[in-house]
Amino acid sequence: MRTITVPTVQAGHAIGVDLGGTKILAGVVARDGSVLRTHERATPQDSQEHVLTELEAAVAELLDDAVAAVGFGAPSPLEDASLRDRMRERFGLPVGLDNDANAAAIGEWRAGAGRGTDDLVMLTLGTGVGGGVIAGGKPFRGWNGAGAELGHAVIVENGRPCQGACTGRGHLEAYVSGSAATASAREAFGPSVDAHGLVRLAQDGDAKANELLDDVGRHLGSGIGSFVNVFGPQLVVLGGGFGVAAYEHLSGPVKKVLRREALEPMRSTVRLARAELGTAAGLIGAAFVGFEALDAA
Numbered sequence: 560m561r562t563i564t565v566p567t568v569q570a571g572h573a574i575g576v577d578l579g580g581t582k583i584l585a586g587v588v589a590r591d592g593s594v595l596r597t598h599e600r601a602t603p604q605d606s607q608e609h610v611l612t613e614l615e616a617a618v619a620e621l622l623d624d625a626v627a628a629v630g631f632g633a634p635s636p637l638e639d640a641s642l643r644d645r646m647r648e649r650f651g652l653p654v655g656l657d658n659d660a661n662a663a664a665i666g667e668w669r670a671g672a673g674r675g676t677d678d679l680v681m682l683t684l685g686t687g688v689g690g691g692v693i694a695g696g697k698p699f700r701g702w703n704g705a706g707a708e709l710g711h712a713v714i715v716e717n718g719r720p721c722q723g724a725c726t727g728r729g730h731l732e733a734y735v736s737g738s739a740a741t742a743s744a745r746e747a748f749g750p751s752v753d754a755h756g757l758v759r760l761a762q763d764g765d766a767k768a769n770e771l772l773d774d775v776g777r778h779l780g781s782g783i784g785s786f787v788n789v790f791g792p793q794l795v796v797l798g799g800g801f802g803v804a805a806y807e808h809l810s811g812p813v814k815k816v817l818r819r820e821a822l823e824p825m826r827s828t829v830r831l832a833r834a835e836l837g838t839a840a841g842l843i844g845a846a847f848v849g850f851e852a853l854d855a856a
């Protein structure tokens with residue numbers, strides 16, 4: 560008997576664009592999360608208008624007839640409506656936009672460490688600490704689309720001042736970001752050792768480096784313990800450059816504190832995992848934000 564191939568509805572591809580501080584990473588992504596081709600260009604530093612034209616150029620570079628939607632993951636200050644309207648007009652396709660931390664969480668959920676899970680929390684430890692929550696099979700965005708700013712959860716009352724524009728104190732970000740780890744490393748080992756150098760020293764068995772990363776891990780565990788109690792996820796994913804590099808050193812103390820702070824039944828069931836997609840998480844997640852816009856159209 561011959562197999563007759565029934566033409567199915569063309570699911571289409573989406574272009575996902577991850578706008579970073581130094582690079583624009585774009586890719587064509589299929590519904591199963593596989594990346595078919597990518598394109599990279601530098602993020603202009605002179606004006607927002609120049610950033611927008613480079614985002615357009617990145618999309619144009621990848622566009623073909625199979626592309627049915629475009630999604631962007633961008634730092635929150637980028638003006639939402641203008642970017643979306645402009646891209647919709649320029650390409651005549653449904654356009655989605657989300658913040659970069661949500662995009663990374665969506666990427667890991669659809670195609671990485673969180674595949675098959677409906678409830679997860681992702682923390683991206685880099686320059687800052689980004690947070691993304693998938694709850695009941697949907698990205699959590701809040702009423703204003705800002706998502707869950709988990710990095711600005713208070714873990715120490717009146718503790719260390721937070722970073723950047725944040726006026727708060729004792730926020731998770733001030734203790735567990737790559738920048739915070741770099742500050743501790745410089746204090747202990749001098750100006751040439753950053754967060755990644757600290758991880759290398761710990762791997763080589765340096766006691767002080769291990770102690771510092773243990774301290775980061777315990778603070779991270781405090782934050783994660785609270786997030787587990789609040790959101791009840793099945794999985795917590797640690798990503799970001801520092802989060803991935805230091806995972807082996809952080810996971811022990813995180814789990815130890817988590818066992819103390821999390822309530823049952825989450826304490827026994829929640830899993831911790833290292834992000835799997837590396838720098839591609841943002842563009843894959845952004846593509847799924849594009850699919851979301853397509854499906855809603």
Ligand SMILES: [Zn+2]
Nearest residue numbers: 711721725730
């Ligand atoms: Zn803060």
